[in-house]
Amino acid sequence: MSDMHKLHNTKPGRVFDLINVIFLAVAAIVTLLPFIYVVAGSFATESELARRAFFIIPETFTLEAYRYIFTSEAFIRSIVITIGVTAVGTAVQLFFTFTMAYPLAKRALRGRKLLINIVIFAMLFSGGMIPTFLVVQGLGLIDTYWALILPNAINPFNLIIIKNFFQNFSVELEESAKIDGASEIGIFWRIVLPLSKPIIATFALFYAVAIWNDFMSPLLYLNDSSKWTLQLLLRQVTISSDPNALGNLDPDYVPPAEGMKLAIIVIATLPIMMVYPFLQKHFAKGLLIGSVKG
Amino acid sequence: MKALLLQKANKQLPRKTFVEIVKQMWLRDKWLYVLLIPGVLYFLVFRYAPMYGIIIAFKNYVPYLGITESSWVGLDHFTAFFSSPDFLRLLGNTLWISFLSIAIAFPAPIFLAILLNEVRFALYKKFVQTCIYIPHFLSWTIVVGLTHLLFSINGGVIVEMVETIFGIRINFLAEPEWFRPMIILQGIWKGTGWGTIIFLAALANVSSEQYEAAIVDGAGRFRRIWHITLPAIRGTVVIMLILTMGNVLSTGFDQIFLMTNSLNRSVADVFDTYVYNVGITRGSYSYSTAVGLFKSIVGIILILTTDFIAKKVDKESGLF
């Protein structure tokens, strides 16, 4: 491949490459800097945070906030819970979504259009918070981690996109497998899924991030505070700047230290941000889809 | 292809009884139907069972009384909404922001994904990808805080820069004409990197052989993008566009609420902030449900219309 590129490394091509690399570098810096500030701020003292508007290296370095977080049993517990629910939840939601998306991609399947319409309808119309709560309660899911997973098991938006990916799947490949005597489930499991790694990786990321960032489900469905997730803790410390809490604050409320807020933001975002770099290796491996289209 | 032919053949056969059709469906596709079971159950239990809640749009819902006991008010909430003196202004503001974000913020990730796809050093590509998706994880409160830092009339870096270069001092945060550009700009900064992921996944399916073959044929960079990269993501772009149309009347709440102030409110008020003010802070679930229902109906009409147009242009694209 490199030979090919060398062969055609024309002058305008190189100029393009250079501009592209510089443009992307600027984009990377512009998006990275604010987060570096958040991280730096979490190690800074209160007066420094108040005095300096923006910095990437704190003058005085303090571990106060992290010491508090990592000696608090509740914090450690909620980190473990959040990671656990996210891992199990992502697997469950991927299962629900992919098993439904695959048959819906089969244009010859009877009832397919009806089901797609049902999905689209559900994407736009919902019964609202309280009726959903009553269903979850009726199923006995209150105070269980399933309440954070099952009510969002399929995101209709994701389902439609995955279905469309499958629609572009090589028909010949599946047909030949069928002739070899494989059942539809066999084809799905042994041929389609292994070739869909980029898509699985993408939607694993989407679902994982959604579960990780979910705030409403734990708020509504968990009474037992020993089951709280990180997002609840995060909202608790950033409450004074939460638009939903405006005018609703007890006048005696004393906001937590700024450094503490930033440290909790770091703890609550860093683990989930690490997921993408790990998934990236799967993005280059699906090769066959798209080679045959339609 | 075979499957399509089969379907056509089915249609030409003489009418069968219902039982026969079901039997035939089952025999041919039973495993596909088995695969559908968990998903269909999910939609029935968690999506459709609660949908009776929509009727509170026509009632005066009090949680304590429950839906059955709450009194009917018919279309009162809808008339109150449509006849509100602010309705047209809200609609205008909402559509403006949606239009701008579909025209500018929607193509941004496609553009960026193509640029990333052209990067040859895998490590650099990964690094950039990881950086640009970070803003997705920062809350609007933080994003708006940073915006204030940069654009404050009282010492904001960008205000000072603009003054040095153009000689004018612009209060970006307060002047109504700057409200929409600021919202779009923030949206691009926060969402573009995240948005590229789906397109990069689509591009992962393009084999490097295709590019190599094109190079052998003497295709230049832009022809390769035009003939290989773009077709590879076209289906995804179309489906994303269709689904985005469903949210035309939803601009999100937090960002706009946080960016609104007394000087720019005339252009900043949108349905979502209005519903918050009237519906949620005023505790009226019924009212917010009514507005939500209106938004959903408009959304589904727009989705189906866009889908229809997409199909006219390319038979293979679209929702179905």
Place this chain on the structure above:
Amino acid sequence: MGSFGKRELLVISVLLMLMIVIGCSNDPASGEDKPDGNNDTDNVVYFDEIKIMAPTFETTAPPADNEWEQATEELTGKKVNMNWVPNVSYEDRMNVTLASNDIPEVMVITGKTPGFLNSAEAGAFWELTDYLDDYQYLGQYNEDILRNASVNGRVYGIYRERDVMRSTAIIRKDWLEHLGLDVPESVDELYDVLHAFTFDDPNNTGADDTHGLIIPTWYGSLDTLSIWFGAPNVWGVEDGTFVPAFETEAYREALDWTKHIVDQGLVNPDFTTLSPDDWNNAMFNGAGGVIIDTYSRAMQVNNLFVDEAGSDDSDQYYVEITGTLRAPNGEEYGHPTDGYAGFLAIPKTSVQTEEELHEILSFLDVLCSPEGINLLNHGIEGVNYQLDDEGYLVPLETEEAQALNPYTMEQISMFGDGMHRMKAEGELPQKRYQLMEDNGNYAVFNEAAPLVSEVYSTRGTQLDDIIEDARVQYIAGQIDESGWEAAVELWYSSGGQELVDELTQLYDEMN
């Protein structure tokens, strides 16, 4: 292809109807069965355990059966089951709880929110107006506050008392000292301070880089100023008719005064966009030298200076507080709060009979006793705190105390006499207590505090925005006097007149 066919519509509507049927059966049955066997005997215990729903501000919600909770159980003789809810979306959670079939016996209500009002009107909570007087401690309520916390005179909850006098000007002490200025006592003197802070280089940099007053996009400062000038607190009553504050002479005077200081450059130029989150920092960084807000903010700003100085001398302080400032006419008017922050309400679904209510009220009565109120607010004597010889409270700093502190029960504390006070350590807190006491005599209360208006609950936000926006635009010089008049006109025609009429009528009915 891409549209709903008849078949799809049919199936969806059948599904919907099915769901309505299922859904309705899901609705909570009104009234659970209560194990209340023999009703007639006196010593019947209706509740083995009292379930209380309350908000928490802590990042780590108190675990069940912690020592603080156990001490509360010991004091009241009742098992307590706390349901702590993160404060952020407490309102949502409250509504969901009321809609469910699992309702606690006592619910903290954070304010007269519409969700609460709707439910209260539908009969969700006991009306306590005629019951409180029967109890030793609950009967010792403050009548004004009880009235403020009521719904048009009907009491649906036992209020959680808060300080009444909170408003003050907060001034950088170092700047005052540098310029040789005294702490202002009137609005006119404040003007001189603002002027000097802007033009006389209070930070000694030689540059023109400071302003006097800092105003963020939360305009409470302007409300306080207008009251200091003698305007009513939101609503006044003249000849039996309600008058909105902005229609009074004093309000206009305050408005013009503010416009004047803005025009002169005595206010931060970004007052139309400065986030309240950056308010303290703006003062700490020297963007301005005066804030008009609460004593709590004064303490927060002071703490920033303390943190930087690294000094632990409690007499050393960095901001001056003024309390109420006298109006230009020499009179003194104070800006009070409504005196409460939410209340504890008792749902009728879980507490069904008067006998049951009596049991719950007796429980709450104990919490309002001196022992109760001290336990809820300060914790366990000997663990969280000690009393010194003069009876002042001294917090303990043992590991045990620090572990227990975040489990505070203060969210369910109502009111009561006999609360231990900390000896005011340091000059600033002492000054604060003195000012709070002195200013109390001049408080101007909001006449409409107890009134709950229909018009306001549907159109209140828009009405408030009209005046708020016009006020800021007027001060910023974007509209002139006729623009202001037009906004007031718009306010009346958008529902303001109906609001005035309704409040006047409600007021008559209540008195």
